Amino acid sequence: MSLQQPAIFCNMAFDWPAHHWTAKHLSEVLHDKQIRFRMGMKRTDTVPQFETTCAYVEATLEEFLTWNCNQSTISGPFRDYDHSKFWAYADYKYFISLFDDKTDIFQDVIWSDFGFPGRNGRESTLWIGSMGAHTPCHLDTYGCNLVFQVQGRKRWHLFPPEDTPFLYPTRIPYEESSVFSKINVVNPDLKRFPQFCKARRYMVTLKPGQVLFVPRHWWHYVESIDPVTVSINSWIELEEDHQTRVEEAITRMLVCALKTAEDPHNTRAWLNPTEVEETSHEVNCRYLNRAVSALFDYKTSKVVEIQALRTNRDDMKKEGLNVHHHMEVEQIDDQDLLLGTIKQEAASPFGPDLVPVILSSEELPSERRGIFEGDGKDFVGKDGEHPGKLHCTKRQRMMSKNEDVVAEQIASDSSMAPSQTFISTDDLLDCLVNPQVTRIVAQLLIKGRSLWS
Secondary structure, rough: OOOOOOEEOOOOOOOOOOHHHHHHHHHHHHHHOOOEEEEEOOOOOOOOOOHHOEEEEEEOHHHHHHHHOOOOOOOOOOOOOOOEEEEEEEEEEEEEHOOOOOHHHHHHHHHHOOOOOOOOOHHOEEEEEOOEEEEEEEEEEEOOEEEEEEOOOOOEEEEEEEHHHHHOEEEEEEEEEEEEOOOOOOOOOOOOHHHHOOOEEEEEEEOOOOOEOOOOOEEEEEEEEEEEEEEEEEEEOOOOOHHHHHHHHHHHHHHHHHHHHHHHOOOOOOOOOOOOOOOOHHHHHHHHHHHHHHHHHHHHHHHHHHHHHHHHHHHHHHHHHOHHHHHHHHHHHHHHHHHHHHHHHOOOOOEEOEEEEEOOOOOOOOOOOOOOOOOOOOOOOOOHOOOHOOOOOHHHHHHHHHHHHHHHHHHOOOOOOHHOOOOHHHHHHHOOOHHHHHHHHHHHHHHHHHHHO
């Protein structure tokens, strides 16, 4: 959990039963179970393919595999989708609902190996896609992410949290815990989004058997680059999520209030298909209050825990001074030595089985073709040096600079002349629910609540 950059675990899941979960195997396990596939176009324009613009098909995994082999173009649920022009993605498939009648299968995924006792498939999600299937560039507001690649390869484009202003964040389409980028990062429109050229791209091809760690708030665009891909992920909860849930509740309330007022009957245009909860103001208000209350409960419990630790430590010190003063000194010396060793090891955690995802020196796809041509050298840096020995400097930016960039990107995010400019609801929302703005609002709200208490 101390990792501050994405990293690949190369030898953690080789003995997991889920290691053998190919799409063919899963089709036999799930039999005739209907799964919803998102259908997207194989195209290279500069506009992201958000889920609200995709079509959807209900089909079995066997029907998907038949279509994906291009064996059926006349009949079946995929009959209207030419395999050469479309990709299919069964994404966000939660184990808890997908395998509701086969709960024993949860034990095939062993996240407890990563230090999370009892965590398995119950807290996991399955993703199955054809070549070209992808998720638009976004960041997850909650937790960090562990992704186990089972079949096929996926190309990951990752951007650090500090580069958020350069990714042009938006909350439309709205999905709780997902902040989308307005940019198609594999074919960006730099005339419309000029600040994107400042974003730092980390790239890696995730291969079967490997597990990718995505730290909190890292942006990612993920694309299937083999005919069939299967991956399993789990979002790991973090203490910071308590604060984030308040920010998300504020965002939800504002987005739903403005968008439903604009057109209450056309929710498909702005609400992501994964959002199935009620969006009424009353419900959202209760959600906000629960999030704030949970944050205060958490803070109270932490204060009690810290006070208990301090009391326990003071008692131990008194006992040590009165009985075994010389032993305490020896233990402190040993402890300091041990902590020094741990810190030294933590300074360089990478090795043959834990590989950092490094900053890409590749040109943008719009500038050079063939960026996705794999050469089997994903983990080799310049001059053949192992990337574990490379240290990318992290540029720190002041908040004032970020605010200037946000203001500049919003001001430049229009191709119309001033006399023709029309401010839409989405334009207003881009400003109101910008992650930096909601963070400030949440802090003010929490501070105000503290004063009332």
